[in-house]
Amino acid sequence: MAVSVLANVSLNEEGFLTDPSVWNEEIAKALAEQEGIELTEKHWQVIRWCREAAAKTGASPTLRQITTGTGLSTKELFELFPKGPAKKVAKIAGLSKPEGCI
Amino acid sequence: MKTLLILGAGTGGTMVANKMAKQLDPQEWRIIVVDRDEAHHYQPGYLFIPFGIYTQRDVVKPKRNFLPPTVEVIFSEVEVIEPEKNRVLLRKGNQALNYDYLVIATGSDIHPEEIEGMVDGGWNKNIFTFYNLEGAVKLADFLKHWKGGRLVVNIAEMPIKCPVAPLEFLFLADWFFTERGMRDKVELVFTTPLSEVFTKPRAAKTLGGMLEAKGIHAVTDFNIMEVDNAKQVIRSYDEIEVEYDLLISIPTNKGDEVIQRSQMGDELNYVPTEKHTLRSRDWENIFVIGDASNVPTSKAGSVAHYMADVLVENLLRSIEGLELLPKYDGHAxxxxxxxxxxxxxxxxxxxxxxxxxxxxxxxxxxxxxxxxxxxxxxxxxxxxxxxxxxxxxxxxxxxxxxxxxxxxxx
Incomplete structure (x- = not known):
């Protein structure tokens, strides 16, 4: 499925959408599949929160913003989105790579 | 008589006080600076203390010496800022200070207690930080007698004050142990939550190459969950363990607790600030400088210095009823x-x-x-x-x- 949904979607070299406006739930599922993640309701809760946060601030949320905002622990986020949850959620949620750190 | 109140007499607050004292008419304005601590620390100097290049004396001087005589200085903890009342309550004598304009320059500090196990057993024994004076001095004593082993520098979480300092520490450690003829007895390891050794790609490439050339091993994408001081390992959220004999920690950095008490900050107690004008996003008569703000640039003295010129200009324009100028470009x-x-x-x-x-x-x-x-x-x-x-x-x-x-x- 991933291949067909993503066939017409342009990604940058790190796998982020080059045009975030094309994002939809099907694309999210396909991007998650590429990361080896099957999206559950809990994943969606995080994805939705991150999209709302990004719409408000104009930037992808940091890990600490996600834990503060969703009430999930860092450990839980690592279980949902292994190895770098902030970056992975951003990718699946069609947001830009989190800057967070300067 | 109007009041300009400045909270914090670190790098940013001191510069603003000096610049504003030159600009405001003392017949019309009183400038008050509040700080909890009478000593001014040259924080970039902490880095050199563990290696015996600087001592405590080189980096500490009285704050009063750097503030103009016309400025009133109060040494007290700030209890709370009440922006809707244009008022600040001090802990000392339960004093209330009303202001017309407020400059928040309360900085940021380290919070080792944010990481499980960090302060439980090894703190200042085989776990040190050089992000405050006490830690840097204790580490200097420790290094005088250390026989070698595995030295791990860990960045817990971004953002941190002076993001190049951990790399500088490793470069200096490589030099220090080489000079002492024991570089072969020391393994140098750098762990960072970032995907590269630095935040900016081109600099990361150069600095990464330098680490490699100096035989310093980098572990990237390492998000520390806990310190297991019994086993002498740090463990990440994805269960990767890195062994240490000597752990140099750069703990979570946060803005001052008064920001949290006043409910004026984000999740790390940084004050939401318009990034080009340096005015608070929420309050028209509040400006923010340096580490205390949430603007997306480095937390560093050079940043506070470049901010100071823009902040002072905008503060004066605001007093005159003029539009603010979006002049701060994030320069560091x-x-x-x-x-x-x-x-x-x-x-x-x-x-x-x-x-x-x-x-x-x-x-x-x-x-x-x-x-x-x-x-x-x-x-x-x-x-x-x-x-x-x-x-x-x-x-x-x-x-x-x-x-x-x-x-x-x-």
């Missing part, structure tokens, strides 16, 4: 000490990452950018004198507030 620069009397210089802003080239500085430069040189090292060592004698007093420096592309190779 830092000398990066790389050991063996060499250093690098990086210069960047919100939009432009550190680039190679030359940094023209009238009277001193040019300095090489993103490249090791002896001149950059001497620039860094000279900077302490500039800091104490020129910068804090708000005097003119040859550094421009806005970043320039002159000399940079794109």
């Amino acid at each position: 620069n830092c000398f990066i000490e790389s050991g063996f009397n060499k250093g690098l210089l990086i210069d960047f802003n919100y939009e432009v990452e550190p680039l190679p080239g030359k940094f023209p500085l009238p009277g001193f430069g040019p300095f090489s950018l993103l490249k090791e040189s002896h001149a950059n090292h001497w620039g860094k060592m000279m900077f302490r004198w500039i800091y104490w004698n020129v910068l804090l007093k708000g005097s003119e420096t040859p550094f421009e507030s806005q970043m320039s592309m002159a000399g940079k190779w794109v």
